[in-house]
Amino acid sequence: MRKSLFLAFLIGNCSALFAQQFGGHPPSTRWRQVNTDSVRVIFPAGLERSGKEVAGIIHRIGQQPQGLLGNRLRKISIVLQPNTTISNGYVGLGPWRSEFYLTPPQNSFQLGSLQWEQSLALHEYRHVEQYANFRKGISKLAYILFGEQAQDLVNSAAVPNWFFEGDAVYQETILSPQGRGRVPAFFNDYRSLWAGKKQYSWMKLRNGSLRDFVPDHYRLGYMMVAYGREKYGEDIWQKITSDAVRFRGLFYPLQRAVKKHTGEGYSQFRQLALEKFSQPFNDSNRTTVDEWAAEQKHFSGNAEFPQWLDDHTLVYVKSSYKQIPAFVKKDIVTGEESRLRIKDVSIDATFSLRNGKIVYAAYEPDIRWSWHNYSVIKWLDVASNEQRTLTRRTQLFAPDISEDGNTIVAVKVEPGANPELQLISSADGSLLRSFPNPDTLFYTFPKFAGNNTVITAVRNNAGEMALGSVDLGSGNMKYLTPFSHNVIGFPAAHKDTIVFTASEGTLDRLFMITGSQLYRLQPEQASGFTGQYQAQVAYGQYTYSAFTAAGDLLQLGRISANNIIPVDAKVFTAPLSAQGVPEIAQNKYKPVTGMASDSAMPVSHYSKGFRLFNIHSWRPFVDDPDYTISVVGENVLNTLQSEVYFNYNNNEKNKEVGLNFTYAQLFPWIRLGSNFIMDRPFDYNNSLLYFNEWNTYAGLSIPLNFSKGRSLRSLNFGTDIAWKKQYVQGMYKDTFDTEGFAYIRPYVSFVNQVQTARMHILPRWGQNIQLSYNRAVSRLDANQFLATGYWYFPGLAPTHNLVFNTSFQKRDTLRNYIFSSSFPFSRGYNGVNYPEMWKLGVNYHIPLLYPDFGIGNIVYFMRVRANLFYDHTNGSFHNKGVRYSNELRSYGTEVYFDTKWWNQHNVTFGFRYSRLQDGALQGLGANQWEFIMPVNLLGAR
Template structure:
């Protein structure tokens, strides 16, 4: 008797292929050889938390421990009183800005290099933002081991417990609840940042009525806000209408699988008196009422008439009277540098971008400079961000630095010098380099331990302008002397987020969050102006303003992507500095 017939072999090939793919995925997910053996570690060990960190991060470790202990006392009523001791590892050699809490094993890791994009996560010190958000996940896991979830843990261990718990509690609640906590317990948090609401504001402005399954699961053809934004709206509505303890009650029933089938939906109905479809519809309607509605500006009308996602057009810069350089991408094409002619509406490609954490770049006199990601070939928890220069005419690219951690570079008018932010988990400094080598010729002093973002050469190249964050979580636009670090505030320190400065002659343009929106500003001498964009885009954020011969170009968020906006009619209105 043949054990392996041809038909049996053919039928098992697809299953074996899937198992092989799963095995590859699992192996790739493991961080074997994450750090060299010479790496030394220290710890802060208390009865409720252990912080594991490399030398030099003592201050951050103590502050994370203090924040975590305070949160356990102050916010446990909204999720449950149980607490489990956890180990948190502070990863300091990756260029990613992230964090997670997980089971199997029970641990958390913080990736401590801060983002350059001030608008997406705000201006609080990055390790504090991580502590506020991630410790909520610690509280969630600590209070979700009940009923069926507890039985699953006792019999099968933490990984099956994670599966059972995640099946009972949707991912939008995990993240929405954590965003709510970071907002409630700080002066910022994503719930206070206009950028966070761009997604749903854009859908409401374009009157796009997606069904629940699409909002819940996303789309491969249309832009759909992620589960962080969806979850925040639902969590905030629940606490607003039914009190701070509502989600402690709902999750308590859900993880116990009370009602067995659809435990989350049944728990919401039990504690709110509404069925699940009614609750989520009212939550989204409440968000639309408080945050925005249908729009009649030109961008909303364009998005409303577009059937699917049109693509992103980011960081537009004038390179001629009729040509704009920008980064363009969509769901079918990776980001590329392109030149768009506003008269003929034709676009020509220069080259694809290398992989990078964001799409930021700088341009001057035919040269593009940007930072790109590079992994370490040996150590899994170490990676780099190096500088690249692209010639706009030829499309050829030069690698300027390797095995460095440079971000948001700018190139001088003569094309010989580069200024960039050198950022690590425990330091932030502006470096001046030449285009010939990766060794900095000048490290600008930073005695106040500010976090600099988006430095730009001024017309006098001994000065730069940059957006800066201080230890209190405030931001300002500053002018910095490269030689000695002497600093002058161009705007006062304030909780308002500032970013994307661009120097154009005697004018500095930038974006700042004011009165619930991300708006465009221009600073001429001592006078500040705000670009009135209401006719073109009033509902969502406007970013990356460039000016040439009284023509304005910028990128505006819409329901079909970031779209290039060009206007010679939008007026500049005198304004006060964000404060």
């Protein structure tokens, strides 16, 4: 039930690996807009219905007196992204915009069953309201001085992320007939902690852990917001946040505001908020599943989607904080477990198994366009471990294979079109048949029940769900349960028996249909605090995955009269539980979803050049020895990034002014830039001289994404043509030839790596190769070539890494011009630009401690790790026709601290000790100590 480990990695890291989806649409994309006084909704042609619906919901949100954070509104641009298989959305400052990823999730238990555009609009627009009303006091001053990114930084320092997300979840709940605040699975995380007797500190709950399961800030925030509104009124958070963003009380402004407006100390406030939700779940609810979780010292791992291979063998997806997801096979008699295959990169752990054949949907990005990615069908033979890719460049989800093994059913989700159930051939992936969808249903987790029927959970336009049966001969749908806002999912069928999970009251429970009789399947060892999911029945047995604080635990049992209880279908039409929140139970606010059509809203053309130079921030950046202030801009469609900057280098005491532009509307990307450096020092005959330097460049860049299967893989190559001119100052200004010259600098960057689990420091297998070449092409002869490679291998333990670094650089010896060097010199030495250099570095990364310890809600230590290294650099040069070589060798250790600052900003810093074997060459002592700050503290987000 947890977000897959890959998805967390994908969202957190792929943007950096694959250029942040910059310029991610083909230039042929035609953009349209719905432009109102409060929002501009931008979308590709064909999505007019979605654009109107989002604009209409936002218009109606503004008419609701649901306890706004203030009366300030700020118009925002929302870009609808229909071609990504990831379900997500965000609102951002710097630039001020929002993006909705429109493909709905298959799993309705996680985010609810409302229409996906409605859920996104309800949740994300609350962030718009927050930012609009948080520009006050010191936050407003930061905006005036440094722009939108400064407001973002100061707001996040004043108001914790739990409030931003908890308040948004509260809005999606109070202004809709469902929302996450009425969905039982949303509360599983904290209930599993209470069941497992996990007593974590407040800072651990805020910052998480690398070795223990800690719920995210959405859930924490919802409970805190709900408690505050219930006890102190719906306007309490307006009062608290208004003081906090003004920094009334410079230190701990939100804590001070809570004390001022509630009379409760902050620690008391949060304790009472958690106690309010934990009280109904006491020791009387605990079962052996909960006891197992309590016995686990740390997170054990997930066993998801268990399915029967035969009467004594299960296959499921296993993952942990140390292991990436893999298919495993387990003999339930002997307990013996064996791994079949690492699962290809996927959005979730879903798969289906019949007759020894596995099918599942895997993630594949488009090679060129980063806003386009696909969900393709994989076929795996359990006996031979042979895997095939059946479809390419498709958006097919939740596949299931028929009992005869010849046919696969999957859900097709295509931008602007109704979802479809499709039958495809398991032999070659060809389309056999599509079924009409006159009721515009959204299908989730379809399953064959025999070769002529498909069982599927469906949701309608009102966000209500039911379990349906599709006759494959006629295409007709029969509903097995009534429609309601109770979530239904994970159906499975065996002969005449259907099992599925559905919400009932405060929990998600297992249900079973045999013939026409509905039963509640009540496992003896089910958790009393959380739900049961992903059940399968066969051979008179059942299996399912139980949600616990130590992982999704595999459960087994036999079906008997003792554990199946006849129930009436009315159980699904019971009102949703408010989960203990009176304001939600009262339904005092009118839902803004499911109302009249917004078809009257006008749609017009959106120009790609609209506000192309969109200046949004003035950004200071400190990365010693460089101190920089930049004016940065980016348009809403993310096709032009611009920067004008001033930099001071503390080593050389030089000043630099420059500008850079990257335009990605076309392919390849176009890069332009120019800079002027003043007062660069150089040594001439033991005299210190100064010169100025003017550089300008134009270039093309081609970023490509070849991720596929089990690897994340990117290739970026291009070239710049540049012009450089130097101006020597002082008495020697006529001594040197300073006429400008042109040069080219082609480059290639290749990254290939496997997925990483939460506790992995680095990929356990991967390569990072960088090639660059500078060559003068006018007036003079000068060149330089650099090749650098990092080679990642597994260490002795799953969380260890062995990394080799190889580098080679060669330049001309004419000295007409010497290009600056990026050669990774042996650690501890001063870098020297020899005419020819090579390096071999060996690194062994190991975790030392997982402190899960914080100080004053300022800094939190998640991990302490070490790197043992050895560097060997050889630099050679010629003097009077004789070739000389210098060996510069060092070994030592680096100790890094992986931390979070202010409960949300990841920062890594460390210390390095280098033992120099050849330090006398540079007049250095044998022992060298350095402070390492690879991530800038002020810029960490």
